Amino acid sequence: MKIKQFLIAFFIIFAISNSFSQDKKFKIHTVAFYNFENLFDTINDPNTYDEEYLPNKGWTSKNYKKKLDNLSRVLIELGTDENPANSPVVIGACEIENRGVLEDLVKQPRLINKGYKIVHFDSPDKRGIDVALLYQEKYFTPVSYTNIPLxxxxxxxxxxxxxxxxxxxxxxxxxxxxxxxxxxxTRDQLLVTGYLEGEEISFIVNHWPSRSGGEKKSSPNREAAGALNRKIIDSLYKINPKAKIITMGDLNDDPTNKSVKKGVGAVGTKEELKPLGIYNPMEKMHKQGIGTLGYRDSWNIFDQIMLSEPLVKGDYSSWTYWKANVFKKPYLIQNEGRWKGYPKRNSNGVPGFSDHLPVYIYLIKQVN
Structure with a gap:
């Protein structure tokens, strides 16, 4: 009898709580990061190593336009599974030759009506590849931005x-x-602070040093990048202990590597997250074998988005983290040849999408 009464009470409580949840309405925004894999124009820049991407090497205007079209297809679809009404309001990006290629990208037919604006600085990287932030002007308003050298x-x-x-x-x-x-x-770290529909959020866009020369030998360079990233985060926390910060990028390391765990101090579970801390939802994905790029029959998740504690443990009356994902549509995967099963990269002068898959998170806010 007691079990029966308990079950009846449980279902009544469940029905009441479910009816309240159905009355709640939430607004969703998507924030994404994508490594564009050598988004170069066809013009020779004497100050950078862009010779591989010139018409005499097969990088023609036709190929360049196809690359822009491919990237625009990805950007317009990112996050639309849960947020079909809109593409990402903020996009961090890397492997960009210059501002001009971004201006060409945001003018693509798929994107032009979104009104994306650009924050970009030239980095000292001699290949000429930079990081940047794209944002929809009607939702996000930058108030300060700077490039911080490593x-x-x-x-x-x-x-x-x-x-x-x-x-x-x-x-x-x-x-x-x-x-x-x-x-x-190497590349600078880009810091942009602004207002997402009236609420202050800071974004840091990264492209950390590569593993060229070996993972172990090159690790100190990425550890230094992680330490710089943490220094930027701490400076924002010092101004406001409740600062909402999103740091994202191609880190050339996994979430469990020293540069991320010790350098940034990121934790992989919400239970571990403390005030002034950083949460990395990609750590759980990494442990599940999910990745953004493949190499020698294994996957890494070098592309990551991490969040400050107030974005994770806040209530839904303001912008709050909901969930993260890797964007892995079939058309992004090579189905034949040497790179079969991996992201469809530029190959033999033929423009692909990227050798990395993009990542994205959802921010939600209760609107009633």
Whole structure:
């Protein structure tokens, strides 16, 4: 009899709570990150290593236009499974040659009506690849933005020392070293603070140093990048302990690597998350074998979006994190050849989408 009464009470409570939940309405916004994989124009820039992407190497205007069309298809569809009314309001991006290619991208037929605007700075990377932020002007209003350089050195003394004048040696991405200072040139970290429909949120866009030369040997460079990222986060927390911060990018490391776990101090569960902390929803995905790029029959999730504690443990009266995902539509996957089963990359002069899959999160807010 007691069991029967308990079950009746349980179903009554469930029905009441369900009726209340059905009355609640939420607004959803998508925030995404995508490595565009060498979004280069066809114009020779004497100040960067862009020779691989020129018409005499097969990178024609036709190929460039196809690449833009491919990327626009992805961006307009990102996050629309749960948010069919709109593409991402904010998109972090990397592997961009210059502002011009972004201007061409946001003018693509699929995107032009979204009114995407651009925040971009030239980085010291000699290949000319930068990070950037795209945003829909009707939803997000930037109030400040800056590029923050990462100072790392070939001798391992990544102490952030800044030289007043530095000579760049023309070498590839892995060894862009100034012989006089031993500085390795890499991408800046982009910080943008603004208002998402009236609520202040800061975004940090990253593209950390590669694993060229080996994961272990190159790890200190990414650890330095993680430490810089944490320094930026702490500076925002110092101004406002309730700061809402989203840091995202191609980190060239997984969520469990030292650069992320120790450098940024990110945790993989909400239970571990403390005030002034950072939550990484991609850590759980990584442990489940989900990835954004494949190599030698294994997957890594180098592309990550992490969030400050107030975005994760807040209530739904303001913008709050809901869930994260990897965007893996069939058309993004190579179905034949050497890269079968992996993201459909640029190959033999033929434009693909990217050798990385994009990632995205949903922010939700109760509207009644």
């Amino acid at each position: 100072y790392i050195y070939k001798d391992g003394k990544n102490n952030g020392k800044k030289e007043e004048k530095e000579k760049e040696e023309e070498t590839d991405d892995a060894v862009q070293v100034d012989e006089s200072t031993q500085r390795i040139y």
